[in-house]
Amino acid sequence: MKYIDEFRNLKIAEKLYRLINEEAEGLCQVNFMEVCGTHTMAVERFGIRRMLPENVRLISGPGCPVCVTPKNYIDKAIGLIGLEDVIIFSFGDMLKVPGTHSSLLKKKSSGKVKIVYSALDAVEFAEKNRDKKIVFLGIGFETTVPTVAASIKYAKKKKLKNFFVYSGHKVMPPAMRLLAGDKEVNIKGFLCPAHVSAIIGIKSYADICEKYNIPCVIAGFEPLDILQSILMLARQVKLNIAKVENQYNRVVRVSGNIKALSLIDEVFSTHDSEWRGIGVIKKSGLVLSRRYSDFDAEKNIDFPKVETKMDKGCICGSVLKGIKTPLECGLFSKKCTPENPYGACMVSSEGACAAYYKYPHPNLLP
Amino acid sequence: MKILKIEGDKAIVSSGGVQRSIGINFLKGPKIGDYVIVHAGFAIEKLDTVKAEETLKILEELQ
Numbered sequence: 001m002k003y004i005d006e007f008r009n010l011k012i013a014e015k016l017y018r019l020i021n022e023e024a025e026g027l028c029q030v031n032f033m034e035v036c037g038t039h040t041m042a043v044e045r046f047g048i049r050r051m052l053p054e055n056v057r058l059i060s061g062p063g064c065p066v067c068v069t070p071k072n073y074i075d076k077a078i079g080l081i082g083l084e085d086v087i088i089f090s091f092g093d094m095l096k097v098p099g100t101h102s103s104l105l106k107k108k109s110s111g112k113v114k115i116v117y118s119a120l121d122a123v124e125f126a127e128k129n130r131d132k133k134i135v136f137l138g139i140g141f142e143t144t145v146p147t148v149a150a151s152i153k154y155a156k157k158k159k160l161k162n163f164f165v166y167s168g169h170k171v172m173p174p175a176m177r178l179l180a181g182d183k184e185v186n187i188k189g190f191l192c193p194a195h196v197s198a199i200i201g202i203k204s205y206a207d208i209c210e211k212y213n214i215p216c217v218i219a220g221f222e223p224l225d226i227l228q229s230i231l232m233l234a235r236q237v238k239l240n241i242a243k244v245e246n247q248y249n250r251v252v253r254v255s256g257n258i259k260a261l262s263l264i265d266e267v268f269s270t271h272d273s274e275w276r277g278i279g280v281i282k283k284s285g286l287v288l289s290r291r292y293s294d295f296d297a298e299k300n301i302d303f304p305k306v307e308t309k310m311d312k313g314c315i316c317g318s319v320l321k322g323i324k325t326p327l328e329c330g331l332f333s334k335k336c337t338p339e340n341p342y343g344a345c346m347v348s349s350e351g352a353c354a355a356y357y358k359y360p361h362p363n364l365l366p
Numbered sequence: 367m368k369i370l371k372i373e374g375d376k377a378i379v380s381s382g383g384v385q386r387s388i389g390i391n392f393l394k395g396p397k398i399g400d401y402v403i404v405h406a407g408f409a410i411e412k413l414d415t416v417k418a419e420e421t422l423k424i425l426e427e428l429q
Contacts, residue, residue: 002415002418003401016425091406117407118407120389143405146392147407224425228421250414251413257392260392
């Protein structure tokens with residue numbers, strides 16, 4: 001892929017660290033939050049968190065879609081497996097997430113749980129297997145939502161009566177606003193998600209800057225992208241300004257992706273949605289719009305009643321809010337590992353706990 | 367990933383020698399040779415190589 005090695009240049013990385021150090025001098029303790037699972041992984045992989053000056057703390061927010069999915073959603077999805085003719089299609093990350101009594105992975109041998117790379121694969125399966133009810137687990141933020149919307153539209157075009165989406169989709173700005181106003185988290189700058197921003201554009205963050213006086217920088221995924229964005233945030237903090245800057249302008253356009261946005265608007269509508277460990281956030285979730293309600297699993301399938309028990313000892317909630325790091329959890333790397341996860345943050349490859357576990361001794365650059 | 371071929375709403379892209387088919391429904395005027403960002407089977411945006419070079423130049427000159 002073009003423009004990867006160029007953005008991993010060691011010499012420029014060292015210069016950026018020096019500039020961040022210079023900028024941080026004289027600053028109080030500042031917390032910058034990244035709210036994208038891919039950023040969390042990159043930050044751990046390249047050891048960025050540990051290379052920053054002491055007073056610049058990079059904290060991980062709720063950027064991993066699997067991690068913020070409530071346990072009850074998993075339990076309800078597992079409950080569907082008991083229904084005749086229902087086959088569950090999901091992105092791979094969801095399978096290991098523990099529900100109250102089981103996980104989708106443990107049920108996979110039933111042949112009723114299938115992993116797909118794209119929602120479109122599930123639609124194509126539905127088209128060829130009309131005697132089965134195909135339920136796609138719609139998990140993901142604004143980057144994933146248009147791909148699911150396009151798949152639903154395709155199912156409508158093909159007049160499929162056996163394809164349904166169980167939507168757990170969420171949108172990021174309402175969660176960022178909630179965290180921006182949380183004094184305990186005390187955020188002084190946001191590293192805004194790269195690919196979510198490619199869809200929603202840069203304007204969605206303007207009110208966070210204005211209302212909470214928190215700078216927002218949209219950052220690419222490579223080390224130089226992240227370091228430059230941290231420098232941009234530090235410079236704004238020093239000047240006591242708060243505006244949206246777009247470091248990742250090679251991909252993110254000011255207005256976002258208009259075609260994808262209009263497709264989201266057509267197929268989905270917003271509702272209040274629960275985030276695991278955080279609670280219900282107003283207008284932060286997406287359900288299928290009235291026009292597409294024939295494809296809404298919750299409206300067309302009788303979900304078996306399930307009982308959800310809350311986690312004990314797991315501090316995923318505080319980790320997702322950036323109040324605690326995975327290292328502060330008593331279960332981390334003992335009772336809770338990627339092979340035998342206890343909480344969702346250890347399950348997903350984009351979760352903060354999984355990132356900390358995978359890269360105990362990160363390198364500056366590969 | 368680089369677009370090699372376009373057929374309606376789909377394109378064949380290649381990355382590191384591996385070819386695959388993706389949806390290009392959300393792209394404005396996709397062309398063969400464009401670099402695209404792919405997520406869950408769809409291209410979500412084009413990579414602007416001019417802007418990429420500009421960012422690299424800024425990084426180089428940053429003081």
